[in-house]
Amino acid sequence: MTPALRRRLVLALPWAWMALFFVVPFAFVLTIAFAEPAEGLPPYAPLLRWSGEATAVLQLNLANFQLLLDDPYYLDAYLRSLRVAAISATLCLLIGYPMALAIARAPEHRRNLLLMLVILPFWTSFLLRVTAWIGILQDQGWLNGALLALGLIDQPIPLLYTDVAMYIGITYCYLPFMVLPLYATLSKLDPSLLEAAEDLGAPPWRAFLQVTLPLSLPGIVAGFLLVFIPAVGEFVIPELLGGPGAQLIGRVLWTEFFQNRDWPLASALAIVLLAALVAPIALFQWRAGR
Amino acid sequence: MRGLGRLAIPLGLGFAFLYLPILLMVLFSFNDSRMVTTFTGFSLRWYDSLWRNEVLMGALGLSLRIAAVSATMATILGVLAGFALARFGRFRGRAGFGAVMAAPLVMPEVITGLSLLLLFVAMESVFGFPAGRGASTVAIAHATFGAAYVAVVVQSRLADFDLSLEEAAMDLGARPWKVFAVITLPLIAPGIAAGWLLAFTLSLDDLVIASFVSGPGASTLPMVIFSTVRLGLTPELYALATLLVLVVGVALALVLRLARRR
Numbered sequence: 001m002t003p004a005l006r007r008r009l010v011l012a013l014p015w016a017w018m019a020l021f022f023v024v025p026f027a028f029v030l031t032i033a034f035a036e037p038a039e040g041l042p043p044y045a046p047l048l049r050w051s052g053e054a055t056a057v058l059q060l061n062l063a064n065f066q067l068l069l070d071d072p073y074y075l076d077a078y079l080r081s082l083r084v085a086a087i088s089a090t091l092c093l094l095i096g097y098p099m100a101l102a103i104a105r106a107p108e109h110r111r112n113l114l115l116m117l118v119i120l121p122f123w124t125s126f127l128l129r130v131t132a133w134i135g136i137l138q139d140q141g142w143l144n145g146a147l148l149a150l151g152l153i154d155q156p157i158p159l160l161y162t163d164v165a166m167y168i169g170i171t172y173c174y175l176p177f178m179v180l181p182l183y184a185t186l187s188k189l190d191p192s193l194l195e196a197a198e199d200l201g202a203p204p205w206r207a208f209l210q211v212t213l214p215l216s217l218p219g220i221v222a223g224f225l226l227v228f229i230p231a232v233g234e235f236v237i238p239e240l241l242g243g244p245g246a247q248l249i250g251r252v253l254w255t256e257f258f259q260n261r262d263w264p265l266a267s268a269l270a271i272v273l274l275a276a277l278v279a280p281i282a283l284f285q286w287r288a289g290r
Numbered sequence: 291m292r293g294l295g296r297l298a299i300p301l302g303l304g305f306a307f308l309y310l311p312i313l314l315m316v317l318f319s320f321n322d323s324r325m326v327t328t329f330t331g332f333s334l335r336w337y338d339s340l341w342r343n344e345v346l347m348g349a350l351g352l353s354l355r356i357a358a359v360s361a362t363m364a365t366i367l368g369v370l371a372g373f374a375l376a377r378f379g380r381f382r383g384r385a386g387f388g389a390v391m392a393a394p395l396v397m398p399e400v401i402t403g404l405s406l407l408l409l410f411v412a413m414e415s416v417f418g419f420p421a422g423r424g425a426s427t428v429a430i431a432h433a434t435f436g437a438a439y440v441a442v443v444v445q446s447r448l449a450d451f452d453l454s455l456e457e458a459a460m461d462l463g464a465r466p467w468k469v470f471a472v473i474t475l476p477l478i479a480p481g482i483a484a485g486w487l488l489a490f491t492l493s494l495d496d497l498v499i500a501s502f503v504s505g506p507g508a509s510t511l512p513m514v515i516f517s518t519v520r521l522g523l524t525p526e527l528y529a530l531a532t533l534l535v536l537v538v539g540v541a542l543a544l545v546l547r548l549a550r551r552r
Contacts, residue, residue, distance in 0.1 A: 006466060007378055011387065014371035014437065018390045021434045025405030028412055042411045095307070098300035106294060114301075116546075121308050123488070123538050126495050127512050128531035131519050132311035135318070135326050135528075142314060142327055175308065226396065233398020235498055240519060250400045257404065257502075267408070270401045277398070 026274075033267035034060045044264050064268035074252065074269070078276065081249040084163075084238075085231035088170040089224045092178040095171065096223065100182035101212070104189070115183065122176045130169055130240050137165050137241070166242035170231055177230075178223040185219030186212070225284060229277055249273055312535060319528035326523045336525040337533075343526060346514055350530075353494050353511035356425055360432035361490035367433065368440025368485055373474070375441065376448035394438040403502030406431050410503060423505035431503045432496060436489030443488065447481030448474075480549035487541055494534075 035044040068074045103114045121129065136142045137159040144156040159165055189212065197207040235250035242248075249269065257266040294301065318326060322333035340346060371391050378384070394402065410420055410427050420427050455477070459469045475482075497512035504510065515527065 003466075007374070007381060010370050010378075011374050011381075014367045014374070014391070014441075015387065017367050017437070018371075018434065021406065021409070021430060022390060022394060022402075025409040028408035029401075029405045032408055042408075042415075095300070095304055098297060099304040102294050102297035102301035105297065117305060118308070120539075120542070121312060123491050123542060124312060124535045125491075125512075125531060127497055127515050127519075128315070128527065128534065129311060131515070131523065131527055132315045132531070134519070134523055135314065136311060138327075138523075140325075140327055145327060172307065172311070175304070229396040230398055233400050235400055236516075250398060253400045253404070254498075263408070266404060270404050273398065274401060 029267045029270050032264055033064055033271050034062070035264045035267075036061045036063070037262050037264050042263065043261050061264070064265050065272075067265065068268055068272060073247075077247050077249045077252045078272070080247065081232045082276070084166065084170070084246075084248060085228045085234075088167055088174065088231050089178070089227040091167060091171040092175050092227045093220065093224060096175055096178035096182055097220075100179045100186050100219075103179075103183050104186035111187070115180075118176050118179045118183075126173060127236065129173065130237055133165065133169050133172065133241060134160060137168070160241065161243040163242065163246060166238050166246050169237040169241040170234060173237065174227040174231060177226040181222040181226060182216065182219040185216045185222075189215055221284060225280065229281070232277060233273060312531075315528045316532045316535065319525060319532040321525055321528075324525065326525055326528070336529040340526045340529045340533075346511070346518075346526065346530065349509055349511040349514040352425060352508065356429045356432065356510065357490045357493035360429040360436055360493045361486050363429070363433035364436025364440050364489040365482060365486045367437035368489070369444050369478075369482060371437065371441040372444030372448065372481075372485075373470075376445045377453070391438055391441045394435040395442070397435075399496070399498035400502075402435065403431070403499040406434075406499070407502045423503055424508035425504075427503045427505070428500050428508065428510060429493075431499050432489070432493040435499070436492055439488050439492060440482075440485035443485040444478055444481050447478045451477050480545060483545045483548060487538075487545060491538055 032044055037043055038045040099118070103111055103118070106114055134141075138144075139156040139158060139160070141160070143159065144153070147153045148156065193211050193215070194207055197211050198204075202210070232248075233250040233253075234248060235254050238246040238248045238251055239254075253266050253269045253273070256262045256269065318329065319336055320332050320334065321329050322331035322335065323329070371387070374381070375384075375388060375391065406427075407423075410423055414420060414422070420430075456469050456473050459473050460466070464472065495512060496510075497516050500510045501513055501516075504513070515530075518524065518527065
């Protein structure tokens with residue numbers, strides 16, 4: 001067996017699987033986004049119809065995309081999702097950067113343990129960890145209880161089903177995705193650069209701003225994208241912690257699909273969401289490739 | 291921790307943020323009261339009522355079966371893909387292959403779920419397979435994104451070892467398959483175990499994709515938890531969370547020990 005054939009054999013199975021179950025499905029989303037909703041299952045009309053004399057008629061229905069443009073409800077949901085994801089990623093960065101820096105500067109034998117502690121919550125049920133925040137944030141919850149007991153407030157502050165709760169939830173769940181790439185870049189920084197800055201008389205904050213921060217920029221960008229991209233389409237956290245006003249795009253898509261059974265409109269939403277996400281990734285790849 | 295100076299403060303606060311919710315759940319799973327927030331006394335009654343909750347237990351059984359099957363499929367796919375990405379150099383189509391293997395890691399779940407459902411519906415109407423949706427379609431969906439995670443783990447584990455061991459075996463006349471089985475596979479065994487475990491927990495945890503591709507009568511554990519939570523918190527859920535934390539913690543500790551021995 002030649003090496004080339006062997007390689008092809010190793011690649012064949014994962015290529016075929018991912019092509020069938022990850023790439024091809026997008027073709028269906030794209031197709032059905034142009035279909036008309038219909039009664040029955042599946043609830044959409046086929047695009048190709050036989051018109052009697054062995055000729056097929058292709059009907060592209062642009063009404064779904066038209067609706068997304070015309071109805072401000074959908075545009076609002078998109079903009080809100082982008083904003084929520086950007087704010088959440090920024091919060092993750094603010095909390096995660098000092099953590100990653102601390103781990104990168106910890107004694108070498110401790111780093112793996114600290115890193116493990118960052119990853120560990122990721123291994124325990126995401127849904128149940130979100131649930132824990134309901135117990136913390138509700139009116140009779142642990143946080144309000146603690147604040148009342150300390151005498152800091154007279155009556156419970158409504159936290160659950162607010163944007164605050166949603167931001168806490170997203171930041172909490174996605175924090176490891178920020179810390180890991182930041183740590184990867186920060187731990188590779190050459191300590192002699194900081195020593196040089198110090199020798200030249202730079203105070204620590206200046207050495208940080210002019211040496212550490214610019215050199216960790218790739219980690220910041222990677223971490224930001226790793227939080228931002230999945231957060232844009234997040235469904236569970238806004239649904240369980242956010243208020244009725246927190247209509248993010250993932251939630252809107254879910255409602256169109258499960259409650260309204262409008263598969264074509266849900267597909268059109270997915271296409272637009274995907275297009276909005278591919279743009280920053282392509283930009284990042286292009287910059288990284290230069 | 292000494293040596294960190296002021297950085298120890300944000301690190302400690304960050305860990306408190308990550309672990310406090312989990313600790314509170316564990317603590318209140320042993321609460322005697324039905325109240326999920328006031329601790330009245332130690333009791334195991336919620337573990338008992340969890341055990342008797344047929345809906346939750348049935349869903350747990352289904353989810354464990356799906357997770358075991360999908361994690362195994364994901365591991366086979368992910369080991370092959372991770373091996374190719376780490377050892378094949380710059381082969382033709384590498385960029386595309388790498389992108390397809392990495393994309394499921396960040397793809398919003400609603401899109402993955404919707405697209406797979408549309409594929410399954412189309413396949414059923416053309417080939418008659420899969421006939422209806424349920425545990426098997428969920429397992430296929432989970433194997434797909436699980437494979438992406440396993441590939442990352444295996445690839446990074448392989449990157450830690452240089453090629454010299456494998457080359458030495460080849461120089462001594464071992465055939466490529468034998469090199470893989472005798473040298474490479476044992477080297478990456480901890481990575482494979484960690485990858486399988488990761489795919490398993492992700493499958494056990496997935497609500498969104500499963501909701502799209504599952505069918506009537508096949509409600510996975512997260513689907514049942516989700517509908518329960520909407521009606522209100524119960525300490526049973528805390529008991530369940532505690533058990534899951536315990537099981538995953540023990541499994542992870544075993545994998546880490548395996549990794550350290552090598």
